[in-house]
Amino acid sequence: MKVRISLAALAVTALVAAGCGSSNSTTTTSAATSATGTSTQAAASGGGSGSCAASIGIEAPLTGQVAVLGQEQLAFAKLAIADDNKANGTNITLVQGDTQLMPAQATTVTQQFISNNKIVGVVGPAGSQEVEAVGPLFGRAGLAFISGSATNPTLTTSGKNPTFFRTVSRDDVQGPQDAAFIVKHLHPKALMIVDDQEVYSTGLVSSMIPVFQKAGIKVDHESVSQKVTDFSSLVAKVTPDTTVVVLPWQVAANAQQFGKNLAEQKKNATIVGTDGTFSPSAFTTAGSYVSSFGPDITAIPADASIVTAAKAAFPKFGTFGPPIYAATHVLDEAIAAACKSGTPSRDNVLSAVKQTSEGTSILGQPIHFDTKGDLIDAKWFLFKINQQGKYTLVTGS
């Protein structure tokens, strides 16, 4: 027994040493690496192998309550990297970091990425509150991070997140435009607006309610948690003159269920959803309206191959995947450009991202970032779902 225990102890110490050793090799080089990308970086990032090797990190809720969103983002990020590696001949790898949408975990994952000096760019995190938590950290490390779903306006206006970019538009663009459309074209006398107790939702609600109140519409503001999957109690509150229900939600399947509850209780209210509910496979309630920043990529011929690959990887995707594809693509191109003139480092990837100028993208629009990190000229589309459950464009550039 003594021999066994000592053998086991030896094995454990060997394990720990090996484990710490493999992370220490990144430590010693990270200590030497400064934000200006010195020559040690060249030695560290597999230099001289001929192909352009670097890593991109992804922070997303891969498990937990909203795993459906994070896994969609992961699938699209993997797709983008595979496509770009083939197109540019690079050797970019993806490092996954699970945040479960909790800012404390996002901080830990961010520190993990910052300490891993192979990582020269990050996509994500998914939630606005996570960006608030990790923005200053990325800023201090000079590491560019592009989010595909953080829509809170203050993230770019506060100036606290200097290396933050996003491939989606902001709540203060989508909210008022959706509200204006409802007032002008749907003329409800009364409406119900339900938030899902998350930042995305409450932000949109607070930008929409003033528009409704100014138009003299009676507003019933309700709230329900994202974890709930049945809304019969809320639907029973829909009065006969409530002709519009606004659902600025992130989980499209929940919007679908709300629609079913409306049909079940024979209420004739039109659902208006925001981009979180945009999902041609998950939300198909006839007669509903959905706004989005990107066109329906399934309807863009140029995206056909991506759509087939995406459907194979993640059949019921919505709007969380394509912006991450775009974000990953931006980083891939920045890395490829940096490789042409040397080795990719956080610094030259960051400046390449700032100067991004993609004429077209999976989102059907060019990608340029302004000085604060917002997408310039982000478009707004409004779709209506017809009787067959297909999305038809109503208005939008």
Place this chain on the structure above:
Amino acid sequence: MSKFIQELVNGLTQGGLYALVALGYSMVYGVLKLLNFAHGDLYMVGAFVGYFVLQWFGGPTALVVPVPIVLACMFLISGVGVGGLGVAIERFAYRPLRDAPRIAPLITALGVSFLLENTMLLLFGASYRDYNTSAFIPFSTGIHIGGVNIWIVQIMVIVLSVALMFGLERIVTRTQLGRQMRAVATDREAAEMLGINVDYTISATFFLGSSLAGVAGVMAGLAFNNIYTLMGFILGLKAFTAAVVGGIGSIPGAMLGGFLIGLAEAFITGYVSSTYSNLIVFGILIAFMILRPTGLLGKVQLQKV
């Protein structure tokens, strides 16, 4: 008035599901004094099993056999399957800890819960699966009087939960197995000395409790359409609450607690406020527990000195 009846039916539907899962909690607690936190995840597994049975029969829009047969198969396969899973979990994870301090199996149950949730996530992915029940049981089937619209699926959930509860009560009070369960719950050592096969009894208890959770999962899928891997987490907490509020260890109590919580949620959301509904429900339950600590139908435990 129609809103009142609507909320009543909504509350009873949701409450029926809470009650079924709470029954399983109560039974397992009764015989093992174990709070099985993995119970909610068994409900989730049942929902997925029902979904795959539905797909096997052609999917919601193209069923190859009549609807009653599909429903019966879903309930049976899910009930038996999840029951068997419950028995396997008990044998593998809880049996070694039968004589351990009470707090240790709590952690094992948490471990089992993590394993179940993430195995389902690994195997089937994070996407919500949609039963799309209205495609094969249209909304028009049901009771539609005045402004009240009650779908037949809601009626089925309520009726089936009550029926299952009565069936369980029958088993526990009238059959040999029930007597053995009650004996083991009262005093395990004495039961063993009387010649009762304790292992078999405990396994049977787990089977019954888990199969109820499995059936509840299928019903949840039918009534609420969307199923996903973490749906059992919240429901498990609420069902545990229902079991305690009704008096833990008591079967009619679990039933009553489940319906009460479902009704409270529905009425408070409908009449008071949806934003604060959870808070208010918690407040009421706390007040209730302070006033009646042993729960509604719980037995006041006499302590022997």
Place this chain on the structure above:
Amino acid sequence: MAVEPKESPGVGVDEWVARSAERKEYPPGWRGDVQRQFERVGWWPRLGLAAAVGVFIPLVIGLNSFQLQVGIDALLLAILALGLNVSVGWAGLLDLGYVAFYGFGAYGYALLSSNQLNPPNGIHWPAYFSIPLVMILAAGLGLAVGWPSRRLIGDYLAIITLFFGEAFVEFVNNVAPTKLGGPNGIIALDPLHGAHLQITTLTGYFYVLLALLVLSMAVLHMLDTSRAGRAWRAVREDPLAASVMTIPVNRVKLLAFAIGAMIAAMAGTVFAAQQSNVFPSNFDTPYLILIYAGLILGGAGSMSGAVLGGLLVSIVLDGFLRSPNQSSYIFYGVILITLLVKLRPWSRVAIVIGGTIVFGFVAHAIVGAISSTAVAGTAGANDWIDLHWAIVPANPVTFGNICFVALLCLVVTLTQVKGWWRTALMIPTLYVAACAWEARLSQVPAITRLLLLGAILIVVMAWRPAGLLGSKRVEVV
């Protein structure tokens, strides 16, 4: 280790109690020797030793920012487990809302150290004001939550505390969003500051937390060896007997709640200061589960167990399992170590390991002969193993899933059979485990992390139900 009584039974001296040290069970062999020596050293020097180790780790090993963050998270979890130990381990009260006190401390600090209240200047109190104030308020809250425990026992108290925990998150998420931040939380908090000192670096927070941990352990040790500690133990074992012996049972329970709450709030304030923000989602039930896992894994009832459990759970979960390479080491390493330690005699170990290796090559060759895409092996984690030993098809997802399910079934069967069947079954089990790892589990580190956590919880509890450092309770019939 006989303790000779000075005189034969004097009045008021119970010989059975006086000689209780002789009856203490030590594990046989060298482990008992180590334990006896350890206990001779005395508690305070041991604490000093542990503190010294903690102080020197960042200095000697040189941790990078990720490792420091993991260390900070680990120390926070250790302090929380320590505080929970007071309610659960010492007083025997199941507190399922503990994480709410943590959140209360964090939010309290946030409100007193930011621009949230009283805009535009806000309130910016120094830490030596705000932290004790928050702790005292938390103690009051703990008393309020513990108040129903007068009439409730065990699981009924658990429910009330569970409600309280859930209610807290709902409250800060939905009530008074302008004051409490709502889902947006409160950001831009001051770092810990006071008396011209400011803690802004990760190393600084690491040391602050280490100091707080040592301080808490010292205070709790003094409580443990005092009347309060004895009262808690008595209440835990048998409340009725304790009340007969004039222990004020209710007050003792309330004291346990209050002290646990204070420790959690203290940890919460430092957490808020280090993160520089608070959000409701940080204080939800999943984190409570981690605290419990740490406490019970380490051994409820034992302070060092609580600390060790908290450190271990946090470091393994956050530090090791987050990176795929290190998870591979842990996966293979733990399997090898278990084999080495548990299997006897040596010939059996050799048979199993050798058999697995041979089995692997044979299986790989057979499957390779049937279909070459089935062993393309490009998708796995370790190239050589994937190409030559394990079966990793070009499209590994379905195969990996099947391997995983097969692994679960095999492991369950393994525990139910005995003798030579068990040894024989181990070989395919190990091989299937390796295939499942290479083909599927290593590709989804986020899910694998939680799967391994679940497996670790189950296995450790089955192996040591009292926790790693808990003591087996000797029952006197």
